[in-house]
Structure formats: C-alpha cells, structure tokens
Amino acid sequence: MPFSLYTDFQESDVQVLKVKIEGELTIYEAAEFKEKIDLILKNSVATLEIDLFKIQKIDTSCLQILLSFKKIALTKYPQVRFVNFNNNVFSLIDLYGLSDFFRDTIVEFPVQKG
Template identity: 35%
Template sequence: MPADPSTTASRLAIAGELTIYRAAELKGELMQALARAPLLELDLSAVSELDTAGLQVLMLAKQHATTLGHQLRLVGHSAAVLEIFDMLDLGGYFGDALLVSAAH
C-alpha cells in the first residue's frame, strides 16, 4: 500500500548562511515547497549563520504552512540556529524539539 502523502514528509535542506543576502531566494523556495508538501521538514543542520532576515523567513514559512493547513517541521538545528533560538526564546514558537548540546 502506498504511503499517505499527507503524512509522508518532504525534506528541504538549507546550507550556508540564512541571512539577508539569501532571504528573498530562500523565501521563494520555501513558499513553493510548502505549496507542494502537506508536511515539510526543513533541515537546518548545515546553517552556518542566521540573522533577523533569515529568522523572518522561517517565521513566515511557519505562518504560511499554518494558513495552508500544512505542517512545517524544523529539524537538525545547527549551533548557529540554536544560539538565535535560545537568545530569543523561540523554541516554543516553532514547536519543534530542540536538541541542545552540553556546551549550551
């Protein structure tokens, strides 16, 4: 029996900077991916830097997914992502499990 497409996650990985320099490009890519996938996992394990523009893109994506009735999961949070989420207390906003290293 084929997998139910509404419960099978599509996965999109972001590598490098998630900053103002890539925000417009990533916003378009995320909106398209969310339109196609009822469940999208966004792999942040290779994000080397996150600024407020990148954070706005993530927050917009979460809001857009909710508006569509879709689900966005952030997975594999890099140290750069964890640092910003911790500083701004955003773990609850996104609702995804955060694996914090012992260094934090």
C-alpha cells in the same frame, strides 16, 4: 557563500517532503531565500520537514522568514517539523526567546556531569 535548498519527497505510510537548507542565510540572501522557500508551499503532503543542520550562518532577516514560513505552513500541512537545529540556529532562536514557537521540534539534552 550562498545557500542551497534541496527537497526530497518520500512516500510510505505518510507523504513527507524533506527540505534541507545549506550555507549562509543573511540579509544578502533573504529575498532569494524567501522566494525559494515559498515555492515549497505549492506542494501537497501530509508532513513537511525542514532540516536546519547545515546552515552555517543565519541572521535575523532569515530567521523572520523561517518564522513566517512556519506560520503559513501550519495552515496548509497537518504536520510541520523543523529538525536538526545546529548551534548557530539554536543560538539565534534562543537569543530572541523563540524556543516556545519551535517547542514542538527543539529537544534539549541534559548536560552530563562527571
């Protein structure tokens, strides 16, 4: 299943560009994914928010693209947020010990016992 990338520009007190990524992000989609996500850098907004909840599958190649994108985006935008990490994305981030890189956006909820 290919991926889709949607953008939604919202303006209130602060300009926010919300980006939603859906589908599978594997080596087979990597070149197209890089091309599309790099187009986002041409926008000028105060806050960039990337929603990862609907990513069904992700591999190392596309995780590297997200890491590179975040590094570049942080030089251009005052605030860059990755939000709504699903288990597929979080597991890969955790596997490579990259939670610190995303520490501004990952919220871990304590497991309730009882």
